[in-house]
Amino acid sequence: MSLFDVKPGAIDREEVFQETFQPDRLPGREEILDTLLRTIRTSWDPGGGMIILRGGPGTGKTAVAKALMGESQSGVPAKWVYFEGEASTSYQETIQLTNALRSGPPLNSTGYSRDAVESHFEAALTELDDSHGIVVDGAVPDVHGPILSQLVTHVTRQSSALVGVLVLTRSDEQLLSESVLTETIHLDYTLSELELILEQRVELGCDSEQVSPEVVPLCASYGYQTGTGARGAIELFTEAAQISQEELAPEIVGKHVETAKKRLEVEHLAENLATFEEHAHLLLYAIGSLAVDKRLPAVTREIYAAYERYCEMRSRTPLSHRRLADRFEALLDTGVLEYTEINEGRAGGAYRRYDLAVPWDQLVEPLNRVTDCPNVHRDVARQAGN
Template identity: 25%
Template sequence: MNDPFEGMTNQLFEDKHVLEEDYAPETILEREDEINAYRNALKDVLFGRNPSNIFIYGKTGVGKTAVTRYMMKALQKQVDSRDETDDLYVLFHNCNNDSAYGTLRAFINTLRDDSEPNFPKKGLSTGDALEAFYTTLDERGGTFLLVLDEIDHLAKVNSLLYELPRARSNGNLTHARIGVIGISNNYRFRDSLSPKVKGTLMEKELSFSPYDANELRTILMHRAEKAFVDDAYTQSAISLCAAKAAQDTGSARQALDLLSTGGDLAEDRNDEVVTDDHIHSAETRVQRGRVRNKIRDQTPHAQLILEAVARLESSDETPVRSKSIQSTYERVAAHWGTDPLSSLRSVQDHLSELEMLGFLSRTERNDGRAGGAYYEYELAMDADAVFTAREEIAAEQEP
């Protein structure tokens, strides 16, 4: 058999990585106001003061993490150029499906030399991890900014956010300073924190709004010039990507996915230019991928609860109350070999978050004295898309 890859050439793309999620642009476009607010929140670091705690909110794909990485790089460069400024260490960690202990362990291991053993995965408490973390910080000294991406997915987040900002005032740190930067898609995350944590944090909040079509078009034009060879796309295709993403989520990530997928389809068809037709065809493929990624970002139990509602939806049993969802969820968990959450309240908390994130719609009912007030839930997306996403995620997790 002939080599199936023989003769393949890179037809349209000059540098496809420019359109991918992990690409770090040298210039951040259409976020001037957010960058100015960020700069003001970080300025104390330049003068040896305690850094502010900063919480950043916004939907997926609106530049929260990209701007944060850009600002940390710029701040590090400025600190390195000033002799009078304390050393700066920026530690990033994605909190999705992680615990306070796991997060501290990751930070400790990042700071330890290669010759030192890793902090153990188990056998110690969160208090032990905090003590080891403080020791590591004080041995180095300087200012440490702890960037906690998807902080709303962190288990036992209250314990961490209560302890870290008080470390210096409680005498746990002498030579080091800590600032926490939390990034979240959940605008109501702060409401879930305990009152004592809210009083301790005294954080500065930055909110990232969705991009509009003009802003997305500016971003896409800048990226397309680097991503494609000359004359490989139409201006109309760029505008269409921007318009579709703006109407749906206001996400630059979605707009870039549309353009990248449109380029793939054009290459598959041996076309020389990405046109509107390619973008229209790319939309279905991108939507499927977005559903899968959104579901993957949820905790394992949230995924199982969503699948339970999807099963009820496909059986025409929705809208449905949380108690019925709990029963179906327990069967779904058993099917996947997972121990279910034991309390109805835990299931209800997940349902509320899934509704807030747009996976579910919720209607309040009131049966008066006979039944009182309660919520009913139904799926806010196609059930088959949920089933397909869950099967793909489960397949990826197989050993």
């Protein structure tokens, strides 16, 4: 096959695979949208109420909220305020949302007491007319609890005609009001629904002749098994499409999906490892050195000896055992490390034996990408015989 026989990439409408894309119909979510519309039109008539959409990443929460905003049915708000939570504190969030709601001059980002800010927020809510809806997308209850509670309290009053929508990945049970004016829905996708979503995107944004039949089920299965939902399935598909284009392949096939999985694993590991500071990286290199020497699982004492050696190579003062324990916990939390609890009773007491939860050869590239420890990296590679 010559270069002139190769078709351009399978994806011809990149915007269809962007997170911001809003399709005309929502596979797997039409019934939920109908339920919400019916609740707004009938159950709450003539007042308003609060919708709380809960679920993990990639489960269609934002898509449902935006679809609701696009409805023009009688009894559904004609005007919406969409606010995406990004501020780091409840104080900042309240000011930004207040400015999004109010018609007058915006509040400054500083200089107000918390009570004054909350009063301005309440006034802005009260000034809105009956045809308004408010969507707050991505706020975190642990950080933004006060503003969310204030919004829920206001909207669920019998006298309020506002419709509020909270889009939450994690929720606080105190927010889940038992008021009849609150509708709480937990969203999740089935495997078949993920396939329908990806099939829709392929139909809208691809030359389907360049997509082998096994690709959509493989990508949907990845999103389902990893808990990343539609977002993960679409990300894997676009990565596989990129790989097929790099290879000048006539179509996307299963091997491109498998290669894409490995690429994404490296990228996601690198993103996680980039959040650690140097001592956590040195600890991971120490554990890696034991892995290539086939000395895992290992107890803390054995790992600490290797960690001290790498601190010396980097001219760093080793952390105490107690302070290094926090780095062990961080590695455990990210799923890179695992342990077995051993209890030998009075003879030996209780202790942990640590092991890598991810093969070392999968950690080498992302770790090297996010660290500046070339001498340590070379030392581990030398032990591995590379």
